[in-house]
Amino acid sequence: MNEPPAASYGNAGSSSLRRARQRLFTRFNTDSTNEGSSIHMHLTVEEALTIYPLSHAKLVAGHQGVNRMLRSVNVMDAPDAGDWIKTGEMLLTTAYAMKDQLDIALSLLRMLDERGGAGLGIKVGRYWSAIPQELFDEANRLHIPILELPFEFTFSDQMDALFSADHTKTTKKLQLVLEKQKQLMQYALRQKETGSLFPMISGILGYPLAVFGQSGHLLYNNTALTDETLLDGWPWPAAPRWEGFGDSRCFRLPLMQGQSCAGCMKIYLNAPHMLKEEEALFHQAAEIVTHHLTPHVEQRKNTSRQHQLNSAFAGFFNREFSFHDLMRSCDHHEVTALSGTYQCVFTTVSLQHPNRSRLLNETRQLLMYHSLMQAYESEHLYLEDGLLSIFKLPEEQPFHKKDFTSTLSACLSGSASLSRNPNLSGVQCWVSRTKSKPELLHNAYRECLETKQAAERLQIKHTLLHYESIELFSLFQHLSEEAMINYATQILEPIYSKNKLIDPELVLTLEMYFEYDGSINETSRYLFVHRNTVSYRLEKLADILQMDFKKMNDLLRLKLAFLFRSYLKHRDSHEMYRT
Numbered sequence: 001m002n003e004p005p006a007a008s009y010g011n012a013g014s015s016s017l018r019r020a021r022q023r024l025f026t027r028f029n030t031d032s033t034n035e036g037s038s039i040h041m042h043l044t045v046e047e048a049l050t051i052y053p054l055s056h057a058k059l060v061a062g063h064q065g066v067n068r069m070l071r072s073v074n075v076m077d078a079p080d081a082g083d084w085i086k087t088g089e090m091l092l093t094t095a096y097a098m099k100d101q102l103d104i105a106l107s108l109l110r111m112l113d114e115r116g117g118a119g120l121g122i123k124v125g126r127y128w129s130a131i132p133q134e135l136f137d138e139a140n141r142l143h144i145p146i147l148e149l150p151f152e153f154t155f156s157d158q159m160d161a162l163f164s165a166d167h168t169k170t171t172k173k174l175q176l177v178l179e180k181q182k183q184l185m186q187y188a189l190r191q192k193e194t195g196s197l198f199p200m201i202s203g204i205l206g207y208p209l210a211v212f213g214q215s216g217h218l219l220y221n222n223t224a225l226t227d228e229t230l231l232d233g234w235p236w237p238a239a240p241r242w243e244g245f246g247d248s249r250c251f252r253l254p255l256m257q258g259q260s261c262a263g264c265m266k267i268y269l270n271a272p273h274m275l276k277e278e279e280a281l282f283h284q285a286a287e288i289v290t291h292h293l294t295p296h297v298e299q300r301k302n303t304s305r306q307h308q309l310n311s312a313f314a315g316f317f318n319r320e321f322s323f324h325d326l327m328r329s330c331d332h333h334e335v336t337a338l339s340g341t342y343q344c345v346f347t348t349v350s351l352q353h354p355n356r357s358r359l360l361n362e363t364r365q366l367l368m369y370h371s372l373m374q375a376y377e378s379e380h381l382y383l384e385d386g387l388l389s390i391f392k393l394p395e396e397q398p399f400h401k402k403d404f405t406s407t408l409s410a411c412l413s414g415s416a417s418l419s420r421n422p423n424l425s426g427v428q429c430w431v432s433r434t435k436s437k438p439e440l441l442h443n444a445y446r447e448c449l450e451t452k453q454a455a456e457r458l459q460i461k462h463t464l465l466h467y468e469s470i471e472l473f474s475l476f477q478h479l480s481e482e483a484m485i486n487y488a489t490q491i492l493e494p495i496y497s498k499n500k501l502i503d504p505e506l507v508l509t510l511e512m513y514f515e516y517d518g519s520i521n522e523t524s525r526y527l528f529v530h531r532n533t534v535s536y537r538l539e540k541l542a543d544i545l546q547m548d549f550k551k552m553n554d555l556l557r558l559k560l561a562f563l564f565r566s567y568l569k570h571r572d573s574h575e576m577y578r579t
Contacts, residue, residue: 041070041071041072041162041166042166043165043169044066044069044070045066045068047169048070048090051161052161053157053158054147056153057149058148059145059146059147060148061131061135061136061140061144061145062139062140062145064140065119065143070118071086071087071118072089072090073089073090073159073162074090075091075092075093076091076093077096083111085112086115086117087116088118089112090118090121091120091121092123092155093120093121094122094126095122095123095124095127095128096126099127099128102132102134105132105135106135109138110138110142113142113143113144119144121147121149122148122149123149123155124149124151131146173278174277177278180204180206181281181284184281184284187200187204188291197289198219198289198369204285207270208267209223209265209266209267209268210266212234212263212264212265213263213362213366214261214262214365216234217365219366219370220369223266223268236252236254237254238256240253240254250266251266251267251269252264252265252266255286255290257290260294262290262293263290263365265285265286293365294361308329308333309333309335309379310381313326314381314384317383317442317445323442326441337377337378337391338390338392341393342434342435342436343391344388344390344444344447345388345391345408345429345430345432346429346448347363347386347427347428347429348386348387348427348430349386349427350426359427360386363427364380366411366412367408372411375407376392376404377392378391388445388448393434405431405464428462428464428465429465430449430451430452430465431448431451431467432444432447433447433468448467450467450470451465454470476563476564481568484564487560488561488565488568491557491561492562492565495541505537506540506544508527509523509537510537510538512526512527513534514558514562518555520534520535545558
């Protein structure tokens with residue numbers, strides 16, 4: 001059907017056009033200064049070209065602009081049509097107003113580009129037999145799509161089809177959002193906390209995300225962006241906000257628990273358009289993440305898994321519950337961290353610290369969700385004096401006992417509160433020896449407490465301390481400092497005396513040799529030298545110290561000397577032992 005100029009619509013108009021008016025809730029106007037008809041959609045020009053009957057149109061220019069968003073369609077043939085262009089709008093025209101004035105067509109094209117229009121559709125055959133080459137050139141320069149519309153279809157046919165297709169697309173997207181909401185609700189109803197929380201949330205939403213803790217430390221990131229880029233502008237206001245534009249947009253949500261902010265989540269979109277319902281879905285996901293990041297709030301609810309486990313473990317350590325009672329509670333709540341080889345970490349903060357609760361919660365976030373800790377299944381429990389974390393160690397391959405401690409140290413060093421904000425320092429973690437049976441849990445907890453107590457006596461301020469570091473000292477803790485000084489001086493004087501010129505690399509090699517429990521491979525790895533170099537240095541040191549490192553007695557003497565020296569360094573008891 002031939003398309004008349006817009007000025008004739010108000011007089012009679014076709015019955016199909018009247019039906020289109022009703023279906024699309026739009027109107028056509030005879031006033032040339034009005035904006036004509038408009039429907040609102042969320043398609044790209046490329047998607048629109050797949051929809052019948054617009055699929056019969058030809059994309060004749062501006063091919064690089066096919067990803068422009070098509071949000072509305074207007075039919076305009078007035079000379080001043082450009083004054084009414086909106087963002088995302090595609091103009092359909094018979095070229096009536098510009099058939100003899102190419103400058104009007106060029107001006108219209110430039111106005112479309114300036115206002116972010118979607119493109120220009122021209123029905124050729126009535127007023128233009130062919131689209132002028134100058135218009136092609138300008139469209140290609142501006143990347144504005146020009147469509148040669150099929151002559152046999154009316155504008156209303158094409159608009160109706162676009163609206164129906166967009167409605168179908170939106171309906172499908174709403175159904176998908178509803179399905180995602182259902183999955184989030186199902187996940188939220190699960191009581192067990194899991195380190196896979198963030199990958200699960202990201203998978204349900206279908207977008208990459210980054211999650212930050214209370215002090216800006218990165219807990220999770222499956223985007224392609226670096227930590228520095230993700231943290232740009234931190235600290236952020238505690239309000240939802242969009243960042244970026246187009247395909248580079250992200251939605252930033254604070255993780256609010258009442259008036260307290262437990263962290264922040266950024267969701268990165270790979271699509272230029274998002275429904276309001278999907279934004280509401282992001283808020284729902286943020287609430288679930290907040291719930292898991294702030295479990296201390298849930299302790300007030302007797303029905304919560306966290307509270308029940310805290311009570312069971314506290315009762316067991318206080319001899320109020322039997323081991324059988326504890327295991328029954330663990331089975332009920334699907335606690336599996338004790339089912340293999342495990343280690344315990346007890347985290348404490350001074351009771352007088354003004355941010356004690358915040359620091360304990362932040363440490364829990366790191367230990368549970370940090371990417372470095374994802375190799376370990378874990379359980380985290382709030383006890384009266386601190387946070388007890390139980391880590392199940394991997395069993396697939398030989399696992400060196402220092403691997404866990406090294407990973408734990410690297411995880412804690414990434415905390416903003418520990419590394420970037422000295423005012424929040426105060427976290428200390430005490431690590432037990434490796435255990436292989438659930439029955440040894442009480443021993444592991446006791447080792448953590450003994451490590452804490454020994455560190456207080458030794459005035460050791462380390463963030464992380466292993467039980468094995470103070471185990472021998474507990475046997476000799478009642479020795480006087482004078483006796484320790486005399487013993488350490490007698491053994492280590494050949495390498496630490498100011499009167500002896502000893503290569504510092506030799507001394508460092510010996511220190512690392514004992515730090516890594518006599519492992520030449522680990523020592524060489526730390527020093528970035530060949531293991532034969534380590535062996536050569538140890539032979540040279542054995543001559544200097546008049547010892548045989550193959551004899552247990554000599555190794556034990558050196559171990560005690562280094563232990564006493566470490567104690568004296570932390571106490572600053574003697575000038576020669578200061579760091």
